Amino acid sequence: MARVIPEPPWWTSAVVYQVYPRSFADSDGDGIGDLPGVRSKLDHLADLGVDVLWLSPVYRSPQDDNGYDISDYRDIDPAFGTLADVDGLLADAHARGIKVVMDLVVNHTSDEHPWFVESRSSTVNPKRDWYWWRDTREGPAGPEPTDWQSYFSGPTWEHDPTTDQWYLHLYSRKQPDLNWENPEVRAAVHDMMRWWLDRGVDGFRMDVINMISKDVGPDGALPDGADGFLFGPRLHEFLTEMHREVFAGRDAELITVGEMPGVTVEQARLVTDPARAELDMVFQFEHVGLDHDGDKWHARPLRLTDLKASFGRWQAGLADVGWNSLYWDNHDQPRAVSRFGDDSPAHRRDSATCLATLLHGHRGTPYVYQGEELGMANSTWGSIRDFRDIETLNHFAEATAAGADPEDVLATLRPASRDNARTPVQWDATEHAGFTTGTPWIAVNPDHVAWNAAAQRDDPHSVLAHHRALIALRHASRTVQLGDFTMLLPDHEDVYAYTRSLDGETLLVVCNVSTTPYALADLLPQAVGAEVVLANREHLPDHDDAVLGPWDARVLRLG
Numbered sequence: 267m268a269r270v271i272p273e274p275p276w277w278t279s280a281v282v283y284q285v286y287p288r289s290f291a292d293s294d295g296d297g298i299g300d301l302p303g304v305r306s307k308l309d310h311l312a313d314l315g316v317d318v319l320w321l322s323p324v325y326r327s328p329q330d331d332n333g334y335d336i337s338d339y340r341d342i343d344p345a346f347g348t349l350a351d352v353d354g355l356l357a358d359a360h361a362r363g364i365k366v367v368m369d370l371v372v373n374h375t376s377d378e379h380p381w382f383v384e385s386r387s388s389t390v391n392p393k394r395d396w397y398w399w400r401d402t403r404e405g406p407a408g409p410e411p412t413d414w415q416s417y418f419s420g421p422t423w424e425h426d427p428t429t430d431q432w433y434l435h436l437y438s439r440k441q442p443d444l445n446w447e448n449p450e451v452r453a454a455v456h457d458m459m460r461w462w463l464d465r466g467v468d469g470f471r472m473d474v475i476n477m478i479s480k481d482v483g484p485d486g487a488l489p490d491g492a493d494g495f496l497f498g499p500r501l502h503e504f505l506t507e508m509h510r511e512v513f514a515g516r517d518a519e520l521i522t523v524g525e526m527p528g529v530t531v532e533q534a535r536l537v538t539d540p541a542r543a544e545l546d547m548v549f550q551f552e553h554v555g556l557d558h559d560g561d562k563w564h565a566r567p568l569r570l571t572d573l574k575a576s577f578g579r580w581q582a583g584l585a586d587v588g589w590n591s592l593y594w595d596n597h598d599q600p601r602a603v604s605r606f607g608d609d610s611p612a613h614r615r616d617s618a619t620c621l622a623t624l625l626h627g628h629r630g631t632p633y634v635y636q637g638e639e640l641g642m643a644n645s646t647w648g649s650i651r652d653f654r655d656i657e658t659l660n661h662f663a664e665a666t667a668a669g670a671d672p673e674d675v676l677a678t679l680r681p682a683s684r685d686n687a688r689t690p691v692q693w694d695a696t697e698h699a700g701f702t703t704g705t706p707w708i709a710v711n712p713d714h715v716a717w718n719a720a721a722q723r724d725d726p727h728s729v730l731a732h733h734r735a736l737i738a739l740r741h742a743s744r745t746v747q748l749g750d751f752t753m754l755l756p757d758h759e760d761v762y763a764y765t766r767s768l769d770g771e772t773l774l775v776v777c778n779v780s781t782t783p784y785a786l787a788d789l790l791p792q793a794v795g796a797e798v799v800l801a802n803r804e805h806l807p808d809h810d811d812a813v814l815g816p817w818d819a820r821v822l823r824l825g
């Protein structure tokens with residue numbers, strides 16, 4: 267008997283497109299992308315068919331971490347434009363049926379935010395308790411209050427001579443952590459969020475939101491170990507309160523997604539269970555850690571069986587309750603086509619479209635990161651002077667100070683640096699890829715002469731066209747949106763295959779994540795002769811219906 271599915275939320279059929287404004291499009295020639303630039307490219311998004319634009323931070327900021335260090339939540343950084351530009355972007359996007367999601371960075375502020383300026387001024391300032399201030403603790407790890415290590419190298423504590431205490435920063439020393447234990451902090455954040463919703467934004471992507479609750483003891487003591495700041499005991503309480511204070515009554519039209527490094531399936535089930543009213547979905551990091559050898563600076567090849575085990579668990583774990591986000595790329599990850607695909611000329615188009623098909627067929631909300639729809643790849647990096655990212659630069663400084671050979675460190679940075687995601691979007695083949703008329707803040711990838719939007723727009727077989735088709739398929743197919751997921755061939759090292767089934771229809775997604783050809787009849791006899799819904803290599807002269815060629819990806823209808 268067919269399952270009766272209650273009307274699902276709108277975002278179960280949506281695709282989100284992430285814009286990193288600094289690198290998207292520059293309207294005024296200063297080399298930095300900006301809001302008028304984003305507005306000028308909205309037709310690119312409309313043509314792609316995406317439903318939501320997620321804007322990485324554009325708030326006023328000293329730009330220590332490219333805007334993830336905010337000094338005024340209610341103003342726009344002059345590098346990006348003005349509040350009027352945001353209003354214009356909202357109007358233009360809404361006119362095209364595209365919703366706009368803002369980045370919400372409230373685990374920390376900039377050290378130049380007036381809240382922190384006040385907080386650090388004296389131990390009795392009313393805002394002192396808005397941040398985490400602690401005394402020196404002489405321990406084995408040094409004088410810092412805990413042994414926590416910052417995501418951007420070094421300890422998470424900075425000594426402040428004004429009051430002879432330390433403040434907490436899980437990221438750079440210019441990103442002090444807000445103290446969510448303080449109800450005034452939470453109320454101020456809620457108020458700011460309502461202000462943006464009233465202005466017309468359609469939801470939030472919440473930066474490292476699983477770090478807002480720390481495991482603080484009744485006496486204010488913080489424990490050693492990373493468990494002290496990930497998934498603290500009050501996380502669910504804080505999220506439920508935020509939902510009640512900010513989203514209740516208006517959430518049907520909105521979308522919320524929480525970035526949660528280290529999140530498990532079980533935790534994600536709780537956070538995204540609609541009955542608990544916390545968040546719509548989370549970003550998990552399991553699949554982007556599968557090629558890490560110890561840490562992000564050391565890679566090992568991805569084993570497809572590991573990817574299947576991981577995605578399979580997430581699909582199963584959030585099948586009846588909760589919802590998945592699906593992504594390869596974002597502004598923190600190297601480009602997927604270089605990392606999991608093959609960006610050599612022979613295989614770049616096919617591997618980019620294969621990876622996209624593999625991902626988009628799953629149950630969940632797909633996220634496309636700017637340039638991913640063009641098959642943008644990792645860049646070429648010479649010396650450390652080519653890099654801009656604070657995480658990359660700090661790691662280089664720390665490793666070389668500890669005695670590592672600079673060339674060895676550079677060799678690890680080149681494929682792994684976040685700057686790979688941050689080279690300007692490649693609009694055309696001109697000098698700066700059509701990104702700016704000035705000097706770009708970070709060098710354009712030299713491959714833009716061949717890989718750009720202008721070259722792909724009217725090519726029916728381009729990476730861009732393939733993304734258009736995948737997005738259209740999600741919009742058209744309830745089976746892709748909501749169908750049950752079954753992983754096939756879990757032990758095969760090269761071929762990724764699964765079915766999606768709903769109301770008597772079964773779609774089979776089969777992707778050859780390798781250059782070894784496989785006879786379809788040997789692997790998946792049920793696929794032989796099936797109707798092709800979508801494919802990435804059908805038009806090629808070497809295509810054979812019966813053989814999965816290199817990076818071949820197909821969506822087939824079984825019945």
Ligand code: NOJ
Nearest residue numbers: 331334371437473474598
């Ligand atoms: C996660 C963001 O995605 C990343 O870009 C940023 O550096 C950190 N959070 C700190 O805000």
